[in-house]
Amino acid sequence: xxxxxxxxxxxxxxxxxxxxxxxxxxxxxxxxxxxxxxxxxxxxxxxxxxxxxxxxxxxxxxxxxxxxxxxxxxxxxxxxxxxxxxxxxxxxxxxxxxxxxxxxxxxxxxxxxxxxxxxxxxxxxxxxxxxxxxxxxxxxxxxxxxxxxxxxxxxxxxxxxxxxxxxxxxxxxxxxxxxxxxxxxxxxxxxxxxxxxxxxxxxxxxxxxxxxxxxxxxxxxxxxxxxxxxxxxxxxxxxxxxxxxxxxxxxxxxxxxxxxxxxxxxxxxxxxxxxxxxxxxxxxxxxxxxxxxxxxxxxxxxxxxxxxxxxxxxxxxxxxxxxxxxxxxxxxxxxxxxxxxxxxxxxxxxxxxxxxxxxxxxxxxxxxxxxxxxxxxxxxxxxxxxxxxxxxxxxxxxxxxxxxxxxxxxxxxxxxxxxxxxxxxxxxxxxxxxxxxxxxxxxxxxxxxxxxxxxxxxxxxxxxxxxxxxxxxxxxxxxxxxxxxxxxxxxxxxxxxxxxxxxxxxxxxxxxxx
Numbered sequence: 001x002x003x004x005x006x007x008x009x010x011x012x013x014x015x016x017x018x019x020x021x022x023x024x025x026x027x028x029x030x031x032x033x034x035x036x037x038x039x040x041x042x043x044x045x046x047x048x049x050x051x052x053x054x055x056x057x058x059x060x061x062x063x064x065x066x067x068x069x070x071x072x073x074x075x076x077x078x079x080x081x082x083x084x085x086x087x088x089x090x091x092x093x094x095x096x097x098x099x100x101x102x103x104x105x106x107x108x109x110x111x112x113x114x115x116x117x118x119x120x121x122x123x124x125x126x127x128x129x130x131x132x133x134x135x136x137x138x139x140x141x142x143x144x145x146x147x148x149x150x151x152x153x154x155x156x157x158x159x160x161x162x163x164x165x166x167x168x169x170x171x172x173x174x175x176x177x178x179x180x181x182x183x184x185x186x187x188x189x190x191x192x193x194x195x196x197x198x199x200x201x202x203x204x205x206x207x208x209x210x211x212x213x214x215x216x217x218x219x220x221x222x223x224x225x226x227x228x229x230x231x232x233x234x235x236x237x238x239x240x241x242x243x244x245x246x247x248x249x250x251x252x253x254x255x256x257x258x259x260x261x262x263x264x265x266x267x268x269x270x271x272x273x274x275x276x277x278x279x280x281x282x283x284x285x286x287x288x289x290x291x292x293x294x295x296x297x298x299x300x301x302x303x304x305x306x307x308x309x310x311x312x313x314x315x316x317x318x319x320x321x322x323x324x325x326x327x328x329x330x331x332x333x334x335x336x337x338x339x340x341x342x343x344x345x346x347x348x349x350x351x352x353x354x355x356x357x358x359x360x361x362x363x364x365x366x367x368x369x370x371x372x373x374x375x376x377x378x379x380x381x382x383x384x385x386x387x388x389x390x391x392x393x394x395x396x397x398x399x400x401x402x403x404x405x406x407x408x409x410x411x412x413x414x415x416x417x418x419x420x421x422x423x424x425x426x427x428x429x430x431x432x433x434x435x436x437x438x439x440x441x442x443x444x445x446x447x448x449x450x451x452x453x454x455x456x457x458x459x460x461x462x463x464x465x466x467x468x469x470x471x472x473x474x475x476x477x478x479x480x481x482x483x484x485x486x487x488x489x490x491x492x493x494x495x496x497x498x499x500x501x502x503x504x505x506x507x508x509x510x511x512x513x514x
Contacts, residue, residue: 031081031214032081035073035074035081035085035211035215036215040072040215042068042069042070042092044067045058045068046069048118048119049146050373050375051116051145051147052116052118053119053367053369054369054371054373054375055119055369058091058122061093061132065093067091067092067093067122068093069089069090070090072087072088072140072215073086076149076195077199087148087149088148089118089140089141090118092138093121093125093132094136095133095134095136096132096133097132102135103135103222104135104216104220104245105136105222106136106137106222107138107139107209107212107223107224108121108138108223108226109142109224109228109229109232110124110139111229111251112227112228112377112381113145113202113385114376114377114380114381114384115228116146116147116375117139117140118140118141121137125137127486127487130494130502131498131502133502134501135222138212138216140208142205142208142232142380143196144196144197144379144384145376145377146375146380149196151189151380152192152193152379153186153378158188160372162181162185163328163362163368164319164320164322164324164325165178165181165324166178166309166322167327167415167418168323168327168414169418175395178421182422186423186425187427189379189427201387201431202231202435203431206235206236206239209221210236210239219243220246220443221236221243221244221245221247222246222501224247224501225247225249227251227483227484229249230447233247234435235435235436235437238435238436238438241442242442244439246443248446248448248486248497248500249446249448249461250448250484250497251450251453251484252447252456252464253464254456254459254463255434255435255464256434257434258391259389259391259420260393260397260401260420263419264401264404264408265460266416267405267413267417268408269453269455269456270334271409273334273453273454274301274330276452277297277333277340277343278291278295288344289344289348290351298410298411300351301411302410302411304326304347305326308321308322308323308326309323313353313354314353315358316363319359321356321358324415326355326358327411327415328362329346329357329360329361329362329365330358331365331412333361334482335454335483336482337480342361343361346358366378386428387430388430389431389432389433390429390431393420397420398418398421401420402417437467438467438468438469439469439472440469440470442468444473445468445472445473446497446506447474448477448478448485448486448493448497449461449462449477449478449485450478450480450481450488451477451478452480452481454482456483461475461477462475465509475510476493476507476511476512477510477511478512479512479514490513492514493513
């Protein structure tokens with residue numbers, strides 16, 4: 001689930017050798033034997049750590065199959081593979097089917113960047129029951145995330161204050177406060193995790209995945225990437241095209257966009273999702289409780305946000321629902337049509353002066369649990385994005401682009417425009433304007449786009465197909481709502497994805513599911 005450089009929750013110069021391999025897509029497969037020959041020690045999984053989001057240890061799957069966890073040893077710096085190492089936290093559930101028909105491991109990345117795969121895979125495992133008949137289900141905390149050398153920035157109390165700050169400044173004083181808030185956050189990441197943040201680029205995580213493939217005993221990487229996980233998968237395919245097995249990209253990041261273009265695309269995507277929410281609410285037989293017409297729904301939300309800018313209302317005690325928190329909460333609810341009812345409830349409450357519902361949605365986006373503890377998704381999101389993205393924007397850049405962003409979304413435009421400052425003053429230079437995912441010679445990759453996706457707009461799927469190269473990307477369209485397609489439960493999407501992953505049947509390019 002991707003966050004814009006933080007829908008807020010969202011490296012040292014490479015050596016000539018590493019830069020050459022990134023640009024050409026020819027990666028050196030030679031790695032120290034103590035890494036490739038390592039034996040994983042699988043044990044029952046503990047409860048997720050605070051940095052992974054907390055909660056209970058995962059329960060066994062139906063039939064009693066336990067979740068097992070292990071730690072993969074990987075280089076801190078892939079330019080010095082025999083140097084210091086870090087641990088990459090893994091989780092798996094063994095295949096449930098006939099072992100003679102087992103294909104291998106199916107590795108999942110659920111996005112962010114910054115999401116914990118160790119915590120997420122058990123939560124969604126029911127959706128992958130059929131896939132487990134021929135695969136071990138495997139996921140991981142990418143480097144910088146959760147228990148994989150997780151980046152640390154602000155503490156919980158400081159994050160509470162950070163997320164309360166005004167993210168859409170209206171005057172010079174508010175602009176200065178926003179910049180100071182961003183600088184404080186970024187400086188804390190350097191202070192607390194200065195050793196790690198130069199080494200959390202997506203290219204580093206892709207190399208970790210190839211090491212993972214080898215240690216798991218697979219000749220090819222079979223992969224299911226969601227949201228940012230599609231970018232990670234594309235970078236892997238670029239670096240290791242001959243090692244790509246059966247791969248699916250769902251909720252597809254546009255790999256051709258700069259951070260500015262990506263933020264503008266998200267403004268359009270979230271506005272489209274809000275329009276769809278308003279249309280849905282007012283088209284039902286029962287009256288819509290948050291507006292009489294689609295425009296009335298949006299006008300009332302706009303007025304609420306304007307009022308909150310000057311006068312917050314009680315949220316989750318002792319915090320107040322600010323304009324920024326309300327915007328975050330609305331955005332979180334638009335990630336899934338299943339959340340639209342919570343958005344309606346939260347808006348009704350807010351119109352009556354109670355910000356609890358929208359604040360809880362905002363907390364969900366930012367990785368805060370009911371005990372006031374934050375996962376490290378905000379820290380990891382910023383660290384990975386800023387290590388990847390070369391552009392560094394100024395207030396002048398934002399002010400120049402504001403008219404475009406406001407035209408794209410009256411509700412989210414300002415918010416996403418100002419979010420471009422997230423990497424200002426970051427301690428590590430960014431790698432590139434956008435990732436290289438060209439993967440000539442790779443096996444077919446099924447690329448699934450959702451026409452109603454707010455966070456990774458549908459248009460990105462075609463851009464990914466084109467960027468992967470001729471004969472690699474196979475596009476499938478889902479005419480639905482929310483972020484992603486497979487987890488919607490749509491039978492057409494499920495059949496196409498399962499058919500490819502389980503049987504190797506590639507659906508006709510251009511297949512449309514509705």
